[in-house]
Amino acid sequence: MDLPSSTHPLVFSMRHFFVLSLALNVSFILRSVFEREQGLNWFGFESEKERITQRTRLSVSSSHSSITTLAEAQDSGERIINLDHGDPTMYEKYWQQMGDKTTVVIPGWQSMSYFSDISNICWFLEPEFAKQVVRLHKVVGNAVTDGRHIVVGTGSSQLYLAALFALSPSDASEPISVVSQAPYYSSYPSMTDCLKSGLYKWAGEAHNFSKEGPYIELVTSPNNPDGTARHSVVNRNKGTLLHDLAYYWPQYTPISSPADHELMLFTVSKSTGHAGMRIGWAIVKDKEVAKRMTKFVELNTIGVSKDSQIRAAKVLKAISDTYEHVDDSEVGETFFDFSYHNMAERWKLLREAVEHSGMFSLPKFPPAFCTFFNQVSEPRPAFAWLKCEKDIEDCETFLRGHKILTRGGKHFGVGPKYVRISMIDRDENFIRFVKRLSTIRI
Amino acid sequence: MDLPSSTHPLVFSMRHFFVLSLALNVSFILRSVFEREQGLNWFGFESEKERITQRTRLSVSSSHSSITTLAEAQDSGERIINLDHGDPTMYEKYWQQMGDKTTVVIPGWQSMSYFSDISNICWFLEPEFAKQVVRLHKVVGNAVTDGRHIVVGTGSSQLYLAALFALSPSDASEPISVVSQAPYYSSYPSMTDCLKSGLYKWAGEAHNFSKEGPYIELVTSPNNPDGTARHSVVNRNKGTLLHDLAYYWPQYTPISSPADHELMLFTVSKSTGHAGMRIGWAIVKDKEVAKRMTKFVELNTIGVSKDSQIRAAKVLKAISDTYEHVDDSEVGETFFDFSYHNMAERWKLLREAVEHSGMFSLPKFPPAFCTFFNQVSEPRPAFAWLKCEKDIEDCETFLRGHKILTRGGKHFGVGPKYVRISMIDRDENFIRFVKRLSTIRI
Structure with a gap:
């Protein structure tokens, strides 16, 4: 090795x-x-x-x-x-x-409002967190962020559901099929189907998917559970791709180029190890999709913990700082x-x-x-x-x-x-x- | 006055x-x-x-x-x-x-795991937060907590959805009706129906509800938007009550007695004013309901921000401390x-x-x-x-x-x-x- x-x-x-x-x-x-x-x-x-x-x-x-x-x-x-x-x-x-270096100090009177940045589509996104997300992706070179919208979520799990909500046609007569190549992340079927949504429905193994009409294909790369690099496999008209890139970081896999997909999900749980923060982010090309994802998080939890966004920003900043030598002191x-x-x-x-x-x-x-x-x-x-x-x-x-x-x-x-x-x-x-x-x- | x-x-x-x-x-x-x-x-x-x-x-x-x-x-x-x-x-x-007094300091290596207390049904509930919730309810006298289960949520919004999931029959042929006396909180209809769930469905004004069979009645007291004290109005067999008590605090309404319902929702947003934390809690009588609500939060966001739970615990503690004179220094x-x-x-x-x-x-x-x-x-x-x-x-x-x-x-x-x-x-x-x-x- x-x-x-x-x-x-x-x-x-x-x-x-x-x-x-x-x-x-x-x-x-x-x-x-x-x-x-x-x-x-x-x-x-x-x-x-x-x-x-x-x-x-x-x-x-x-x-x-x-x-x-x-x-x-x-x-x-x-x-x-x-x-x-x-x-x-x-x-x-x-x-x-x-x-x-990554200790946060939050006074009792800070971050009390629901709102973080009302000029942003994602009005509950802390500007410093958004800034550090973009900066880290540039340092690592694992995702394109220019001209994209960032939507923060309570972990990438919430953003997976937000993406399904945003990508499903709201006026369809039946739920849209959600498919993924097996082996796929074990929680995806139950997350998708737990509320028996009329908008979307788990349709299992992507290779076996033969239904006509629109579908959402979930591509997890590197894949959970088997670690392989993944690409879409259905490749038909009317398909929408949702990329879960939780593991596309240099400790897990060689970074080949900045990922450049329509909708990409990331999380601090697997990038920095801070699972207890419950912070994930989506990088979204389409403005309307970003709006609908934001709407979902609003209806689901009225935003995302500001405390964890502030802490996540500090952790991401510390990583970028050691690569950009912002601090003259010992970086370790x-x-x-x-x-x-x-x-x-x-x-x-x-x-x-x-x-x-x-x-x-x-x-x-x-x-x-x-x-x-x-x-x-x-x-x-x-x-x-x-x-x-x-x-x-x-x-x-x-x-x-x-x-x-x-x-x-x-x-x-x-x-x-x-x-x-x-x-x-x-x-x-x-x-x-x-x-x-x-x-x-x- | x-x-x-x-x-x-x-x-x-x-x-x-x-x-x-x-x-x-x-x-x-x-x-x-x-x-x-x-x-x-x-x-x-x-x-x-x-x-x-x-x-x-x-x-x-x-x-x-x-x-x-x-x-x-x-x-x-x-x-x-x-x-x-x-x-x-x-x-x-x-x-x-x-x-x-309520400043929190969180080192970068703390609260990284998904788990808070695996001996608790709600495995992502921070023990100190749970302790301070119970203590504050005892100080204020607004809710019974003895022998109840606490489930933490990303705001009480998430717990509203968790409660619907937990209270809906999973094997029913059609979604259970969710009713509330008008005027009701404006977000409840859209939160309930946004995913077109097959488990539950908004059925509007409780006074007009005449359908046979099981239903969930949402009782918000004091009520949002009109501030009135509320009780259930349908009162039929097969009804389950869900109490939203976000405003049952002494600054908003006289506390008549400790609330003692099957399932009660509270939030720091309206009790202490910390909306940006996104922390709510449910007090639940039935163990199986607490388990199902926990399952929902797991499938929805894999737990709740630990950082915000820690901060919320400190804020609730500060309130109780001033009433119990724990600290000899100036309480203000x-x-x-x-x-x-x-x-x-x-x-x-x-x-x-x-x-x-x-x-x-x-x-x-x-x-x-x-x-x-x-x-x-x-x-x-x-x-x-x-x-x-x-x-x-x-x-x-x-x-x-x-x-x-x-x-x-x-x-x-x-x-x-x-x-x-x-x-x-x-x-x-x-x-x-x-x-x-x-x-x-x-």
């Missing part, structure tokens, strides 16, 4: 310090792991107290190289490992390293270097574990040139799309037997031989997972 | 100081008003720069008694006065007075005293203006005992439900001719002789409104 040449020199000189400090902390971590395994937590989540303890300890081992060293920790196989959700807690470590490791290296090391460990076990297989991704890192590299998706080999028919159930919680293929519109596994959880959880996976035999 | 006896003695001693300081500032405010009227802003909104200027000036005149003095300011009748929305900017002044004016006095003074000014003009009328509200203020008082609703008298058939259009933007009765399911007017805008805007209203003649 290629490593980018743009790594900040400082990181290498600091690694020695972190490896040293890590060594001093491994005994604490192992002890913590051991203690926790005495009590079985069926959900596999840590309590808040445990999280704080873990955070304090891990913050000392703050370089991404720590992950390899952590791999030497023992796993007794008893603790539930939950990698069902794509909770992006891997990123906590980076923002800890950044200290107070850049965000995408940290994220790239973590993902690369995790994929290396996972592929080694899969090879060691001999029970599973993973997709292979063709290397491609990344305009952001200015070199050829392989995709390192946020989810692993793992296939059970041999005679295992139900991979989710099989792994559950080993106390590893994943999401089975049937949720994504395919067979049960596949599971989706989060690659962006905290170090400790991920390392315990690869260790356990590597030892699984029939 | 009765005034509460529980006003903090300090307020009276400080008033003299504020009146003095206000006198020094009136010339600045008048100049500011004059300057702004040179440029006509069709939306009637102030620019951010103007707002900051106004905030700086108004913060000096920080007692609620300033509003009467402000009434002496001149109004040339040219500037648009927008009181269409219920933007609760009146409350900014109180939170400015509180200084840094209590929140509900400030709000009560402001609303009382505004209603007094409005009734004087209406009497002076002779063109309009307002509802009369029966006084009642308020358990919170421990005295009899009259309702002081967040909206005025103004009726045009004489031969004016379309009150909204008539007032628009005087550059006063309001929301006409037809939006609320009644005739055009009525308009809804926000009573919770900033002092300057409200005062300009009553001055202009008082001078209107045919």
